[in-house]
Amino acid sequence: MKYKTQWTKKEDIKREWYVIDAKDQILxxxxxxxxxxxxxxxxxxxxxNVDCGDYVVVINxxxxxxxxxxxxxxxxxxxxxxxxxxxxxxFKDQMTKDSTKVMFDAVKNMLPKNKLRDSRMNRLFxxxxxxxxxxxxxxxxxxx
Numbered sequence: 001m002k003y004k005t006q007w008t009k010k011e012d013i014k015r016e017w018y019v020i021d022a023k024d025q026i027l028x029x030x031x032x033x034x035x036x037x038x039x040x041x042x043x044x045x046x047x048x049n050v051d052c053g054d055y056v057v058v059i060n061x062x063x064x065x066x067x068x069x070x071x072x073x074x075x076x077x078x079x080x081x082x083x084x085x086x087x088x089x090x091f092k093d094q095m096t097k098d099s100t101k102v103m104f105d106a107v108k109n110m111l112p113k114n115k116l117r118d119s120r121m122n123r124l125f126x127x128x129x130x131x132x133x134x135x136x137x138x139x140x141x142x143x144x
Contacts, residue, residue: 008045008052015123016054017139019132022103023060025144026067031106033144034058038111038120051116056142057134058126061099066091076105100126 018037022030036042040052066074074091094102103126111117125134 008047008050010050013052017057017134017137018054018142019057019059019139020142021060022058023063024065027064027102027106031110034107034124035110038123051119053120053123055123057132057139058103059130059132061103061126062128064099064102099128
């Protein structure tokens with residue numbers, strides 16, 4: 001009798017919905033957990049070339065924290081492509097401007113840089129407060 005390795009196909013994937021509360025959480029540790037859920041690392045049927053991850057809803061992104069006083073030292077850079085087009089903003093100012101961008105950038109940089117990254121990022125939803133519009137999917141609360 002020959003044994004064959006089962007290879008997960010796109011049709012066999014069952015995606016779950018998770019809600020993560022970011023209140024008083026450390027940004028980097030939270031981003032690694034979210035990236036792991038988006039990839040699907042906890043699932044036994046994960047394969048490297050198929051996107052097996054879940055949907056993740058992050059609430060309370062205004063209350064994310066950093067360690068050891070990095071609020072004044074961590075910088076976010078953007079470059080327009082033109083000479084002199086480099087702009088930088090401190091973490092504390094970025095949080096007052098748009099705290100969801102901080103979470104998106106942290107998770108995006110933790111995902112592998114390949115073709116699947118955009119489709120994984122499309123399954124991440126970040127909200128500033130505790131209200132979200134994904135109640136119909138009946139998401140499970142994910143404890144960290």
